[in-house]
Amino acid sequence: MKTRTTIATMxxxxxxxxxxxxxxxxxxxxxxxxxxxxxxxxxGKSDGDLLSQWDDQSGNSNHATQGTxxxxxxxxxxxxxxxxxxRFDGGNDWxxxxxxxxxxxxxxxxxxxxxxxxxxxxxxFLAGGGSGSNQRFYMQRNxxxxxxxxxxxxxxxxxxxSSNVDTSHHIFTLRDDxxxxxxxxxxxxxxxxxxxxxxxxxxxxxxxLGAASPGQSWAQWLSGDIAEVLLYNRPxxxxxxxxxxxxxxxxxxxxxxxxxxxxxxxxxxxxAAPATDVIISQTGNAHSTxxxxxxxxxxxxxxxDTGQSFLPSADFTLDKITVNVSSLASTxxxxxxxxxxxxxxxxxxxxxxxxxxxxxxxNLPSGMKTSFEGGDTYLTFDIGDVALSAxxxxxxxxxxxxxxxxxxxxxxxxxxxxAYTDGIGITREYxxxxxxxxxxxxxxxxxxxxxxxEFYIQQAAAPIPEPATMAAVxxxxxxxxxYVRRRRxx
Numbered sequence: 142m143k144t145r146t147t148i149a150t151m152x153x154x155x156x157x158x159x160x161x162x163x164x165x166x167x168x169x170x171x172x173x174x175x176x177x178x179x180x181x182x183x184x185g186k187s188d189g190d191l192l193s194q195w196d197d198q199s200g201n202s203n204h205a206t207q208g209t210x211x212x213x214x215x216x217x218x219x220x221x222x223x224x225x226x227x228r229f230d231g232g233n234d235w236x237x238x239x240x241x242x243x244x245x246x247x248x249x250x251x252x253x254x255x256x257x258x259x260x261x262x263x264x265x266f267l268a269g270g271g272s273g274s275n276q277r278f279y280m281q282r283n284x285x286x287x288x289x290x291x292x293x294x295x296x297x298x299x300x301x302x303s304s305n306v307d308t309s310h311h312i313f314t315l316r317d318d319x320x321x322x323x324x325x326x327x328x329x330x331x332x333x334x335x336x337x338x339x340x341x342x343x344x345x346x347x348x349x350l351g352a353a354s355p356g357q358s359w360a361q362w363l364s365g366d367i368a369e370v371l372l373y374n375r376p377x378x379x380x381x382x383x384x385x386x387x388x389x390x391x392x393x394x395x396x397x398x399x400x401x402x403x404x405x406x407x408x409x410x411x412x413a414a415p416a417t418d419v420i421i422s423q424t425g426n427a428h429s430t431x432x433x434x435x436x437x438x439x440x441x442x443x444x445x446d447t448g449q450s451f452l453p454s455a456d457f458t459l460d461k462i463t464v465n466v467s468s469l470a471s472t473x474x475x476x477x478x479x480x481x482x483x484x485x486x487x488x489x490x491x492x493x494x495x496x497x498x499x500x501x502x503x504n505l506p507s508g509m510k511t512s513f514e515g516g517d518t519y520l521t522f523d524i525g526d527v528a529l530s531a532x533x534x535x536x537x538x539x540x541x542x543x544x545x546x547x548x549x550x551x552x553x554x555x556x557x558x559x560a561y562t563d564g565i566g567i568t569r570e571y572x573x574x575x576x577x578x579x580x581x582x583x584x585x586x587x588x589x590x591x592x593x594x595e596f597y598i599q600q601a602a603a604p605i606p607e608p609a610t611m612a613a614v615x616x617x618x619x620x621x622x623x624y625v626r627r628r629r630x631x
Contacts, residue, residue: 169371169385173249174199175242176372178350180225186216192227195236195350205236205350214351221253221310221368222394231258231364235352238269243374245278245296245344246319249382253389254367255310256282256291263361266313267370269348278346279353280313281361282306293327293334296344301337302327310366312389312397318376331386331398368393404525406481406501410509410517414597415463421451421563421598425556428467430592432555432568436541447553448538449594450486450564459483459527460601462537464594465554466518472510473549477541479505481522484536500524502542526601536567554595561593 169177177198186192191213195205207213214234220226229235256264265281283292283303291306293315302315306329314328325337349355350370351363369392371385386399414424432447462481481501501524506512522539529535539553555566 169388170373170377170381171199173373173375173377174371175201175374176203176238176370178205178227178367178370180216180227180368183216183225183227188216188218190216192216192236195227201242203239203242205238207234207236212355217366220366222392224368224393226254226366226368228366229351229363231264231362233355233362235355235362236350238348238350240347241345242348242372243346245346246317246324247375248278248346249316249373249375249377250280250314251369251371251385251389252280252313252367253310253369253393253395254313254365255308256306256363256365257308258364263353264363264365265349265351265353265361266363266367267348267350267372268353268361269346278348280315281353281363291329293325295325295337301325302335304329304334308365310368310393310395312386312395312399314382314386316376316382320376328382328386330395331383331390400498403480403499403502406479406503406525407523408479408503408505409521409523410506410512411519411521412516414465414519414595415461415521415599418460418599418602419597420455420457420600421453421596423449423556423559423561423593423596425559425561425593426465426554426595427556428465428554428595430555430557430566431467431552432566432592432594434539434541434551434553435549436544437547446538446540446569447594448482448484448536448567448569449596450484450534450536450567451561451596451598452534452563453529453531455531457529458601459524459529459598461521461523461597461599463519463521463597463599464539466513466520466551467554468550468552469510469513470548470550473545474505474541474551475509476507477505477543477545479503480540480542481524482538482540483527484538486534486536497538500527534564536564538567538569540569555592556595557592559593564593566592566594 178195179198180195182198183192183195191210192215193207193210193213197203197205212233212235214227214229214236216225217228218225220228250267252266254266263281263283265279268279268281270277277294277296279292279294281292283290290303291313293302293313295301295315295317302325304327312328312330314331316326318324327334327336351367353361355362369389377385380402383399383402386397387401389395390397390399414422434445434447436445479502480499482497483500484497501522503522505520
């Protein structure tokens with residue numbers, strides 16, 4: 142038994158030496174960051190201690206302070222995803238923040254926190270205003286009942302956006318961008334709760350943390366936690382919003398709509414369909430019902446994105462997807478950027494997605510038209526490794542990222558009434574123009590004549606050990622040989 146334990150230990154050590162270290166957690170966008178309060182960065186405090194100063198991590202020294210012990214919130218450990226929070230009692234706890242950090246019309250704010258009681262009518266995370274009338278800024282739950290409305294407001298006294306929220310911890314986001322016609326938008330956990338147009342640009346605003354109008358008879362107090370605050374003196378774009386939201390979502394192990402950006406995708410052409418590592422396919426090549434794949438310029442709403450739903454019978458790691466091009470009208474597609482989306486579906490006959498994610502971005506081959514005329518009619522999208530589960534209905538959708546001129550058509554080979562019964566071909570006629578282009582859309586299929594793309598789903602091949610790994614295992618085995626020889630001599 143001792144010898145077996147030693148063998149296992151020695152081999153494990155060799156493999157660990159070859160594996161390398163882990164990657165560090167992502168950090169938020171820093172351009173325009175004027176305030177960053179992070180409870181996890183607080184030092185020198187124990188669970189339940191009062192907090193007189195919450196240091197700003199942005200480098201601007203915009204610290205949150207409270208010199209009166211009776212008004213100081215508490216530092217509480219292990220409360221959210223194993224991380225600490227700052228807890229406000231709903232009676233008189235609050236912290237002062239410096240003025241002039243941002244102006245209405247140019248601001249983005251993130252707060253990770255919750256409201257846990259009905260101790261007062263309103264529960265502000267951030268609240269304040271400017272010197273003029275109706276120059277207000279607040280993020281607060283506005284009703285005394287638990288699970289009541291959460292209000293986000295800019296400028297006007299009335300809420301710009303409101304939504305019900307429970308007592309759990311969430312990521313609350315408010316953006317004011319006066320360069321846009323509809324300039325105020327709010328999100329909870331990455332899910333948009335609405336828009337408004339109420340801002341008064343240029344008004345410098347001062348806000349408090351955990352209170353509205355402290356010191357006044359009408360003061361309102363937060364009963365709840367704040368784990369992190371990020372305040373920017375500019376409107377973040379949609380990509381930046383997702384980056385910061387994903388950082389917070391991952392950090393606190395919260396569920397939400399934030400997703401990792403799609404990885405790099407390689408697109409290649411070939412004259413033959415793939416023959417190795419194919420786990421799911423529909424190989425009919427009569428192409429009686431080809432699907433159009435293009436993005437017409439202007440207001441043309443004819444089908445432009447296309448794909449296929451499929452059902453894995455076993456867990457596997459998705460590596461590549463291949464489709465057939467049955468017709469290509471021009472060189473307009475040469476080198477063009479494209480995106481591949483992955484869907485989760487309720488079932489194969491209903492293509493409305495339960496969730497979707499762009500998992501790959503890349504460019505079509507630069508000489509696609511010439512290669513096509515030479516017989517290279519198959520397109521392979523090398524996505525990388527994506528784990529898929531048995532019994533879960535999936536779908537993929539291919540989309541062009543830039544429009545083509547009218548008549549620049551590409552058709553993908555599809556077969557009507559094919560033998561593939563665990564999915565259906567999908568075309569998308571309208572993507573929408575909202576801030577989330579992947580969700581604002583209409584999905585439909587050729588339901589009167591069910592059809593499937595000619596498609597090939599390839600799983601990742603079994604990895605071949607790298608030289609460093611083999612060397613490490615070799616060292617482990619060599620050490621084992623020496624150990625065994627010593628045992629025999631003894």
